[in-house]
Amino acid sequence: MPFAVSDAVSQVLATALDGVSLRQRVIADNIANVDTPGFRATSVDFETQLRAAIDDGAFTAREGAPVDTGATTTPTDTPVGANGNNVDLRKETMGAIQSQFQYQMLTRAVSDRFNLVKTAATGQ
Numbered sequence: 001m002p003f004a005v006s007d008a009v010s011q012v013l014a015t016a017l018d019g020v021s022l023r024q025r026v027i028a029d030n031i032a033n034v035d036t037p038g039f040r041a042t043s044v045d046f047e048t049q050l051r052a053a054i055d056d057g058a059f060t061a062r063e064g065a066p067v068d069t070g071a072t073t074t075p076t077d078t079p080v081g082a083n084g085n086n087v088d089l090r091k092e093t094m095g096a097i098q099s100q101f102q103y104q105m106l107t108r109a110v111s112d113r114f115n116l117v118k119t120a121a122t123g124q
Contacts, residue, residue, distance in 0.1 A: 016106050
């Protein structure tokens with residue numbers, strides 16, 4: 001993890017960044033294997049576990065590292081083609097775009113959070 005996590009909000013942001021990063025890697029793998037016979041696409045869910053961790057108060061009990069929310073990868077239910085591959089390039093491309101926007105929003109939130117702490121600490 002590239003930054004120190006010192007409070008619950010920062011932990012949530014760090015954990016969400018980890019989840020979106022994993023999703024981007026999985027989508028890239030799916031796209032890279034669009035023509036691989038027998039390849040089965042997978043998807044990532046981290047939001048369900050992240051929401052449950054927030055609801056359970058998991059982020060208030062620890063400091064220092066993001067809470068492992070157990071992001072899961074599961075095979076997609078996209079129909080399988082003649083070569084046994086089920087990668088839907090349109091779906092994966094849209095997922096990549098959505099993940100990029102999520103990542104940009106999260107990094108902006110992290111930046112804003114650091115700027116807030118800096119302003120509080122320096123008065124500028």
